[in-house]
Amino acid sequence: MAELILKDLHKSYGSTEVLHGVSGDIADGEFVVIVGPSGCGKSTLLRMIAGLEGITSGEVRIGGRVVNDLEPAERDIAMVFQNYALYPHMSVRQNMAYGLKIRGLPKAEIERRVNEAADILEIRQYLDRKPRQLSGGQRQRVAMGRAIVREPEVFLFDEPLSNLDAKLRVQMRLEIRKLQERLGVTSVYVTHDQVEAMTLGDRLMVLNAGHVEQFGTPLELYERPASVFVAGFIGSPAMNFLPAEGIEGGLLRLESGATLPGARGAGPVTLGMRPEHLIADSEGPIRIRVSVLEQLGSNTLVHGTLEGTEREMVASLPGIHQIPEGEVLGFLIRSDELHQFDAATGKRL
Amino acid sequence: MLKRVHYSPSLLPYLLVAPQVAITLVFFIWPASQALYQSFLIEDAFGLSTEFVWFENFIALFKDPIYVETFWRTAYFSLAVAGLSMGLALVLAAFADRVVRGATFYRTLLIWPYAIAPVLAGALWVFMFNPTLGIVAYALDALGIEWNHKLNGSQAMLLVIMAAAWKQVAYNFLFFLAAMQSIPKSVIEAAAIDGAGPVKRFWTIIFPLITPTTFFLLVVNMVYAFFDTFGIIHAVTQGGPANATTILVYKVYNDGFVGLDLGSSAAQSVILMAIVIALTVVQFRFIEKRVEY
Numbered sequence: 286m287a288e289l290i291l292k293d294l295h296k297s298y299g300s301t302e303v304l305h306g307v308s309g310d311i312a313d314g315e316f317v318v319i320v321g322p323s324g325c326g327k328s329t330l331l332r333m334i335a336g337l338e339g340i341t342s343g344e345v346r347i348g349g350r351v352v353n354d355l356e357p358a359e360r361d362i363a364m365v366f367q368n369y370a371l372y373p374h375m376s377v378r379q380n381m382a383y384g385l386k387i388r389g390l391p392k393a394e395i396e397r398r399v400n401e402a403a404d405i406l407e408i409r410q411y412l413d414r415k416p417r418q419l420s421g422g423q424r425q426r427v428a429m430g431r432a433i434v435r436e437p438e439v440f441l442f443d444e445p446l447s448n449l450d451a452k453l454r455v456q457m458r459l460e461i462r463k464l465q466e467r468l469g470v471t472s473v474y475v476t477h478d479q480v481e482a483m484t485l486g487d488r489l490m491v492l493n494a495g496h497v498e499q500f501g502t503p504l505e506l507y508e509r510p511a512s513v514f515v516a517g518f519i520g521s522p523a524m525n526f527l528p529a530e531g532i533e534g535g536l537l538r539l540e541s542g543a544t545l546p547g548a549r550g551a552g553p554v555t556l557g558m559r560p561e562h563l564i565a566d567s568e569g570p571i572r573i574r575v576s577v578l579e580q581l582g583s584n585t586l587v588h589g590t591l592e593g594t595e596r597e598m599v600a601s602l603p604g605i606h607q608i609p610e611g612e613v614l615g616f617l618i619r620s621d622e623l624h625q626f627d628a629a630t631g632k633r634l
Numbered sequence: 635m636l637k638r639v640h641y642s643p644s645l646l647p648y649l650l651v652a653p654q655v656a657i658t659l660v661f662f663i664w665p666a667s668q669a670l671y672q673s674f675l676i677e678d679a680f681g682l683s684t685e686f687v688w689f690e691n692f693i694a695l696f697k698d699p700i701y702v703e704t705f706w707r708t709a710y711f712s713l714a715v716a717g718l719s720m721g722l723a724l725v726l727a728a729f730a731d732r733v734v735r736g737a738t739f740y741r742t743l744l745i746w747p748y749a750i751a752p753v754l755a756g757a758l759w760v761f762m763f764n765p766t767l768g769i770v771a772y773a774l775d776a777l778g779i780e781w782n783h784k785l786n787g788s789q790a791m792l793l794v795i796m797a798a799a800w801k802q803v804a805y806n807f808l809f810f811l812a813a814m815q816s817i818p819k820s821v822i823e824a825a826a827i828d829g830a831g832p833v834k835r836f837w838t839i840i841f842p843l844i845t846p847t848t849f850f851l852l853v854v855n856m857v858y859a860f861f862d863t864f865g866i867i868h869a870v871t872q873g874g875p876a877n878a879t880t881i882l883v884y885k886v887y888n889d890g891f892v893g894l895d896l897g898s899s900a901a902q903s904v905i906l907m908a909i910v911i912a913l914t915v916v917q918f919r920f921i922e923k924r925v926e927y
Contacts, residue, residue, distance in 0.1 A: 335827060368818060370818065383838075
């Protein structure tokens with residue numbers, strides 16, 4: 286059993302630095318998702334943990350052991366790749382047994398572990414097939430089976446579901462979560478899909494351009510995003526951002542001239558409002574001129590602009606509504622659901 | 635009812651294939667049929683009398699211990715050339731595959747030998763190994779090895795094998811490298827995480843995955859050793875000493891153009907033709923079956 290500790294990890298290719306000091310403690314048995322847009326360095330970080338990329342500076346510890354200079358094989362990890370990376374010339378059974386054979390386990394033990402993993406993943410009937418005879422979802426299971434049989438200290442997942450179709454992805458997502466809970470192995474999972482991240486992770490590490498924006502539970506990220514980036518990345522539809530200014534009397538003045546209570550200081554700020562937190566109220570100060578409606582059945586997404594400005598906004602109303610285009614609706618927001626960020630740095634106030 | 639598209643008969647398609655057909659006829663079908671016809675004849679050295687003898691030339695060949703010996707020598711030579719050049723190329727490609735910096739430079743250098751004409755390649759090796767002048771012969775002498783491929787048959791054989799293999803390394807290298815680079819990187823990484831070191835990875839993952847290429851190269855190299863090494867042998871040893879480096883294709887030349895036994899020479903070339911056809915058939919049959927991906 287092992288915890289995984291990342292300490293001030295840097296990675297440079299020549300003179301370009303792609304990771305600027307990533308730190309984080311991942312507890313034993315925890316499922317952490319590293320999430321961020323493409324090019325943020327999340328895969329690089331995972332590969333550094335795996336030992337497939339060198340570490341420019343900083344430290345990776347697995348179970349108390351510094352593994353910086355260890356080969357991938359010596360780190361006691363298993364990795365599931367985006368393209369599965371199955372050995373195409375070996376049967377499913379041989380694929381799963383490969384790592385065990387190399388480690389010189391007795392034949393009976395290999396047999397037992399492979400069968401056990403095959404039962405867990407329900408791929409017993411495919412054991413003698415070649416990878417090319419399997420579907421995407423089955424290959425994915427085999428790739429996980431290959432990781433499970435090793436009984437490693439840490440599982441690493443590199444966007445393992447991105448090659449699957451939407452329906453299968455949802456199903457496999459649940460299975461991965463269940464499997465991880467059952468095995469209780471520390472896991473690090475990389476994805477660019479925020480829904481996948483929210484549903485899978487005990488905690489999420491949001492990366493942006495090589496920096497950790499926030500590292501916390503999904504609800505923390507949703508309720509108290511540390512920056513404009515996290516706020517915009519987590520949640521669907523995305524949060525509305527409005528520039529505003531703190532004025533006398535603890536008020537915030539919007540561009541439309543309307544004021545909201547709850548200013549945390551004077552000067553310019555960026556306000557964040559989740560569409561689902563906007564409450565329709567004919568007297569509400571946030572007035573939106575409706576342009577388009579999206580009917581989702583359970584709720585209605587109201588797209589429009591802040592009255593008197595060109596600011597695009599979205600509000601989510603529960604239930605079905607018919608609102609003519611061009612009508613102006615008023616909205617309220619509870620002050621504890623109104624996020625305020627520094628206009629210059631984007632950090633939470 | 636399906637309507638059939640009718641093309642009005644035109645001369646154009648025939649005109650377009652005519653050059654190819656003409657070239658094939660003039661440079662392949664005609665000489666080949668001439669050789670086949672010639673192989674049934676016995677002609678005196680001056681071309682004054684010709685006799686049609688059916689298979690007598692072939693029968694004489696297989697009764698001739700020198701020819702049978704040449705047959706085995708050729709097999710040995712081809713296998714040695716193919717083995718040596720493919721082995722070297724495989725090692726070079728395995729390392730080139732791991733090189734990150736300067737890969738293009740390294741690759742370019744390795745491809746050069748392929749651009750050298752066989753006779754020149756042979757000349758290079760003759761100079762290096764010349765018993766009296768050659769730098770390698772000199773170095774070997776310092777090590778206490780007496781090198782004289784003009785007297786020592788096995789040394790001569792070794793020399794032509796090395797020269798022929800060297801020239802083919804570049805070609806094999808290119809194919810091996812391309813095959814290795816087409817293996818997804820993550821498969822190799824997965825093996826590394828599974829605990830396989832570089833050597834183990836090579837033999838259990840990379841090598842099995844490039845089998846189709848290996849097989850293709852084996853056939854190509856055999857054909858090369860059978861036919862295209864004539865220039866090298868001619869430049870290096872002229873088949874000597876005492877026929878020690880005379881392979882089938884060299885004997886065809888020697889018996890026909892030096893010995894002026896055209897019938898026997900033609901019969902030998904017909905046999906060679908049969909061998910290359912057989913090799914090609916084998917290649918196509920197996921290559922289609924053994925593709926692994």
